[in-house]
Amino acid sequence: MAASRPARKGVAIDATSADTKTRILDAAESLFMEHGFEATSLRSLTTAAGVNLAAVNYHFGTKEVLFQAVLTRRLDPMNQERIKLLKGVEREAQGRALSCEKVLFAMLIPALKIARDEKRGGKNFLRLLGRAYADPAPFIRHFLSGQYAEMIGLYKEAFLKALPHLSRQELTWRLHFVMGALSYTLAGTDAVKLFAQMTAVEKYDDELLLQRLAPFLVAGLKAPALADSRKLELVSGD
Amino acid sequence: MAASRPARKGVAIDATSADTKTRILDAAESLFMEHGFEATSLRSLTTAAGVNLAAVNYHFGTKEVLFQAVLTRRLDPMNQERIKLLKGVEREAQGRALSCEKVLFAMLIPALKIARDEKRGGKNFLRLLGRAYADPAPFIRHFLSGQYAEMIGLYKEAFLKALPHLSRQELTWRLHFVMGALSYTLAGTDAVKLFAQMTAVEKYDDELLLQRLAPFLVAGLKAPALADSRKLELVSGD
DNA sequence: GTCTATACCACGATAGAC
């Protein structure tokens, strides 16, 4: 997704007023994070970037491709780091049973690092990502599934070793639940207000949030496999 | 949100080709579910409903209000049923400690019932709802927080009794995680494919899904409160 | 190759005729 544009020959790129393409990417990231994909117009975007309207079409083709480029720039390094951390955990285990907590943390930490790094988009980027997860647009879903395929595959194998009581199928569902709680949590800083009474004292603190999320997810992952002993019944109340 | 339109005088409403307003609502529900809010144009919507473009503006004011009306029609009864079921659970407990499972099931069952009732929108409505949860548009967030306020408040009190080891604050977060996993799961029938290897054998089965989701959520809710013994550390891999 | 001006069609919304 990088570019099909031919590389600059020997021209040095001015750092202060960068490459047109980079200027578009930066402005797009900021505006998409703030207003979402649909609510961000190319006209306001190009104005903010100080480039011509048609420049987006020239460099990226469509607004959708631009959106993917914005995501890729942050997402690809994050998932690569997740893979690297996982390999570290596996190496450290030296063949012994993998720790479920450690595998999960390897998955969460790169997200936390991004949340703290304003230069890589910070919390707002994660919110943008969380929203993208639930987006109905086919182009977003296909794009994300491609971006995540490798990482998810590796983590699934690791969790299978860490949680031997789960079948492959069951684990697939649980990872789905984990990603749901994670992306929703990251995306929903505002939605928290749904549950009112969120004390003003407790400001949004990423580290604290993940420290709360992690025990919840670990307990869920470790829960015994599907017990059909306790069946859901469609009782009508009263 | 019902209507500010003056009531029909004594005119009987034809059931087969219903009320213009109802025709719009039905078409809107179907199209919003299929394509999402932004991707559904009023022109295609009114064509499908067999009404004039301006009819939406006349009956609902804006596309946003129409969207809220579509959601309210299903959401309000669902949340009322959740409240009714919860009261049944509380009555049954007779002052004894509440069962966390039973409270959770009271919350999940009305959703499952909608998923199975094609006449009330079925699975697609829940997907629409799940997406709405993550939507950045302020009008959607404000609307949902109003729709959910009462139900969430009552359930929070119930869970506090069922899970006495959790502080109010901690429970708020856990309910947030629960709603995240739930709405993401409901919304993401397609996103499941992110995790590949979802056997074609296992078709989408709502009941089975909730039977898998429930143990995960119960375990997460019951997990011990925030253990700062095991701190997240920003170790770099390797 | 890179950028700009401009034209195009679809969208949501609204005013006013009937």
Next chain:
DNA sequence: GTCTATCGTGGTATAGAC
């Protein structure tokens, strides 16, 4: 209540300047 006509703005496409 319903319709048509029309407005401003959206994403996109292209011809031509540098």
